[in-house]
Amino acid sequence: MSGYVGDHAVVLGGSIAGSLAARMLADAYRKVTVVDRDELTDGSDPRRAVPQGHHIHALLARGQQILDEMFPGFTDELVSLGVPIGDFGTSLTWYFEGKAIKKAETGLTCVAAGRPLLESRIRRRIKGLSNVTLRELTDVVGLVTSPDRRSVTGVRVQSRAQGSAEEVLAADLVVDTTGRGTRTPRWLVELGYPEVAEERVKMDLTYTTCHFRGPLPFDPIGDDIALLPVATPEIRRGAIFARMPDRYSLSLTGLLGDRPPTDHEGFLAYAESLPVPEVYKALRDAEPLGPPVSFHFPASVRRRYERQSRHPEGLLVMGDAACVFNPVYGQGMSVAAIEALVLRRHLSQGPPKPRAFFRDLARAIDAPWDMSAGADLGFPEVEGRRTFKTRLGNAYITRLQAAAAEDGELSAAFLRTAGLVDPPQALMRPWVISRVLRGSAR
Template sequence: MPLQDFLALLKNRHEHPLVTLNSHSDDPRGQLVRNPARNHAIVLGGSIAGTLAARMLSETFREVTVLDRDHFPAGAAPRRAVPQGRHIHALLARGQQILDELFPGLTDELAALGAPTGDFGTTLSWYFNGRMLEPAETGLICAASGRPLLEDRIRARVRALPNVTFRDRTDIVGLVASPRGIRITGVRVRAQFEGSAEEVIDGDLVVDATGRGTRTPRWLVELGYPAVEEELVSMDLTYTTCDFAAPLPFDPIGGNIAIIPVATPEMPRGAIFARLPDRYAVSLTGILGDRPPADLDGFLSYARSLPVPEVYKAIRDAEPLGDPVSFRFPASIRRHYERLRRFPDGLLVLGDAACVFNPVYGQGMTVAAIEATVLGRHLAQGAPEPRRYLRDLARAIDAPWDMSAGADLGFPGVGGRRTLKVRAANAYIPRLQAAAVTDGRLSRAFLRAAGLVDPPQALLRPNIAARVLGRGKR
């Protein structure tokens, strides 16, 4: 099929029971909307998605409680329950915009704490197949704070809200439901202290933001609901990170933020080499069983194999701040809650509990922020009707999922469903990236779409497609 036809297709696109019952009214669905109860909202999970959910809920509920099994550290430190927190995290441009709207001055606060900031198109060097995109001003801000600092500052802002309470070291045992499971009326928990008894916390709304380990699909089945359909893209990713002391003996970043050799089917080893507030960090990535080593010599040898030699040259004589740390990510998972014909009132999902993205593309925190705005819109309209909310949530997930899952499916060994739309994108996007090596307008368009500011369809606008196809002919 000719590429132009592809573009047209792209454009048109028997243990302790986990659920208990109580004697709350089991009135027909929709009562919650007609008679809003806005006393108490419960958020399961206190990571970034859960904290953002609490921020939105605080505007319409008298009391919001955030529950988490982990201990919240005092200050910016990695958390035990977030093993990926020790690795480089990116906040895409749309995420930065939303967080600055929800927490005015946050980017300036991060910068004052040492986070390097700059334009996504000029202070980050993007490489595809060993060739750097032409630098171009995008008007989009990158704040390279690292996850622990960003999470700490967001949590501090939400903790300061008078109607929000964080309760850590608390295990979530299960949901509490009305007799026929039509409504979720609270949760059962147990504090992680010796002798603690199980207790029930009543709530008018429960939001599951427990991440990739969510038990909502299992709880729904135990309540008599159908199984949630899951879509998997299996890439068997491993990324290994090592931190290095500043200054570097050889520093190719200078006053900029990062060098990013992006993994491609032609050059499947990738990396992120970033300047952070107090150090430099390198995350090496490998897919389909190619695992960057977690010993320093192996780490350096892997870095030497990258198509961008500056990464290895910068760290070969640098001082490591500890041993490399690896994290394995077997598959991206999208849970299609919006396809369920029945869903209990009083329960919503958010963040990785709805969709787990390949972390290489840095979408997780930004999509959580986008989903928080979806929650905010539904809260402003009254008590959220779950199925309507879940349909809107799915629409918010569509674009980032198409971009990351589609990119992964460009690797022949990756498992997943390759639709005609996916194959069309994987014929077009590499040509756009190649053309952007010498065309700043294409660099800008690509980075604005990758930053989730512009929709993917923006890359198919006539003025963009003509530049891509024209350069291909030349």
């Protein structure tokens, strides 16, 4: 990119989506300011604004590829810190309907770093950019607009330091990455813009995580990374049991009001109910590093900014502020990375035009949303809009997963799609369909 497209860009929210947006903006604006209400430490503890940080986070294959592109040597850096890595098809054991799919090399890298570590290492790279400033412990009060309200020209902020006064940060571009608590839809209505259309898939998810000291008395993971019994309409309890850099972690998932307990005995009893007995056997005599912690996630929410009839110039929305995914599918961080590439493409053409940007953002979100929302809608009690495409897709994927128990080629094809490397349409290639049908016949 030759030259800058603007003088100052402000990013609201300093988590992963905000940091990745700042990385792209740093090439296009003379100055970038990231505003966050938390203290953005580089420690290993979850931030207050990210309560889900206590739980296991997955960096899907496409996310890992993009982070290595943005920050050369990023995966090697994590490995030097002791983060386990491996192939998505051989280092993870995936269970559907209680049966493991066949392991197969995919060529895709799985990175088993927790959310706090990933976030802190990304932030270290951002801090190394000379034109990026982090404004910590600062609240975002509201937007500043031109007199006709057609353009956003900055934000009103206030430091949390005692006695601080409200101030205005003038900006050529404001990017909202404040997550599921975003106030942009409300601010737009207050400015006279239409309500932002939303899609919701209500699955009433609770996941509860407990960390354990290694080595384990019985270790079914070994040199691999994780066992993943996936919840399905037939077997509704799921889990992620993973080897982390400094511990073992188990996240138990419950849908539709089924809530994994936070007392140790109840937690283990829930683990014992899983269709994979190795999980309970590994942890029944293991030493917990603290009490189990729960996180409740009522619904996935997609905000359809691309459908707005009017939107102010100078305001973009990304990350969970645009689309909140069911976290059990591990898409959030990787989709944020994909969205950052969309931002980079628009910056290469000059100051981003919101309506064009949101159209391209929607295209980037379509595939992961269809996969995660579609899978949740396979549970009859989950609330959301079901199309013929959704019903057909769920029936087909169930057959594919069953056939993959004996067919490593199908395992690899499925995992490349789940890792957001290949589009969902790749699973409809003739050779894939024929192997699914042969598997069904068996």
